[in-house]
Amino acid sequence: MGLFGRMARGLSRWVPPAALAHAGRPAALFFHGVEAATDDERVQTNHHEITGFRAILRGLKDFDVLPLTALDDVLAHPQRHRRSLFLMSDDGYRNTLTVAADILDEFRMPWTLFISTAHIGTGKPNPIFLARLFFFYAPSASYSLPHFPVIRLDSAESRAKSALSSIEKLRFLPAEQAEETLTAMKAAFAPEVLNDLVERFASEKFLTWDEVRRLAARGVTIGAHGDSHWPMHDRQSSSWLAQQAMGAKAHIEAEVGPCRFFAYPFGNTRDVGPAAWKAVRDAGFHYGFTTLAGSLPGGRNPFLLPRYGLGPRDSHIASLVPFLPAGNRRVRAWQAALG
Numbered sequence: 001m002g003l004f005g006r007m008a009r010g011l012s013r014w015v016p017p018a019a020l021a022h023a024g025r026p027a028a029l030f031f032h033g034v035e036a037a038t039d040d041e042r043v044q045t046n047h048h049e050i051t052g053f054r055a056i057l058r059g060l061k062d063f064d065v066l067p068l069t070a071l072d073d074v075l076a077h078p079q080r081h082r083r084s085l086f087l088m089s090d091d092g093y094r095n096t097l098t099v100a101a102d103i104l105d106e107f108r109m110p111w112t113l114f115i116s117t118a119h120i121g122t123g124k125p126n127p128i129f130l131a132r133l134f135f136f137y138a139p140s141a142s143y144s145l146p147h148f149p150v151i152r153l154d155s156a157e158s159r160a161k162s163a164l165s166s167i168e169k170l171r172f173l174p175a176e177q178a179e180e181t182l183t184a185m186k187a188a189f190a191p192e193v194l195n196d197l198v199e200r201f202a203s204e205k206f207l208t209w210d211e212v213r214r215l216a217a218r219g220v221t222i223g224a225h226g227d228s229h230w231p232m233h234d235r236q237s238s239s240w241l242a243q244q245a246m247g248a249k250a251h252i253e254a255e256v257g258p259c260r261f262f263a264y265p266f267g268n269t270r271d272v273g274p275a276a277w278k279a280v281r282d283a284g285f286h287y288g289f290t291t292l293a294g295s296l297p298g299g300r301n302p303f304l305l306p307r308y309g310l311g312p313r314d315s316h317i318a319s320l321v322p323f324l325p326a327g328n329r330r331v332r333a334w335q336a337a338l339g
């Protein structure tokens with residue numbers, strides 16, 4: 001989360017929702033997965049626990065949560081939609097079907113699922129999950145990974161420190177180089193040990209295409225979140241960016257049906273370059289969502305719309321939403337810089 005998101009989250013704890021009832025603007029909010037319980041927050045960073053997730057949905061009860069098909073109207077007439085929100089889930093974790101979908105149905109809240117197509121039904125884990133397994137579970141040793149200085153993993157402190165700095169560095173590598181680093185990270189484990197770890201963290205499992213179709217049949221809008229789950233920044237090749245946008249769209253349309261919406265993996269200022277949003281536009285998507293906090297429309301570029309990432313304990317969300325328009329100045333400046 002950016003500085004703005006942290007500030008808004010801090011401030012909103014002190015403001016009663018009623019004081020802000022007329023200050024609203026439409027906004028998009030997203031989460032990842034939902035689990036009954038998580039047992040290692042260093043690894044399972046993407047998942048809400050059920051109690052926290054329910055508290056967030058209760059906090060949204062006085063808003064109009066709309067299906068994403070209403071986006072054209074909301075962007076054309078934001079003043080008519082002061083209390084309108086869109087709810088979204090990123091990546092395509094299996095627990096969105098087994099856990100989140102029933103809770104969202106119970107609250108009668110429509111939602112959109114953005115899937116990274118290369119991970120659906122293939123057993124290919126999220127690269128960041130694999131990197132976290134390496135930093136926190138690889139045998140104590142010094143490691144020479146491609147594109148990295150020597151990494152020493154021994155104490156809990158060295159592991160946490162390495163994870164923080166190295167994942168940040170990994171994220172900004174071109175996809176092909178990151179793949180080489182990840183292959184070396186996996187090789188640090190005996191195959192059965194890695195297998196056991198992947199099984200232990202079932203929260204990280206992705207849906208199959210049949211399961212995605214079941215969600216679509218329940219009314220969930222299916223959008224694209226790239227092909228492989230990796231940032232679309234300036235260091236990526238144009239052919240790789242085209243595969244992320246066009247490839248993901250074609251795959252969803254072949255398996256599920258028409259796909260108009262895109263959300264960028266990671267989706268912050270350093271994860272999305274000028275060529276990325278153009279690749280999304282040229283692939284035929286109508287809209288693209290970032291992870292910059294703001295309200296809709298946020299700026300003029302429909303391929304760089306703001307979106308607020310729900311924290312695990314955002315139960316005071318009703319007081320936070322009215323602060324989101326304050327993020328739009330940053331959204332507009334960034335859109336202008338991206339051309």
Ligand SMILES: [Zn+2]
Binds near residue numbers: 091
């Ligand atoms: Zn994601």
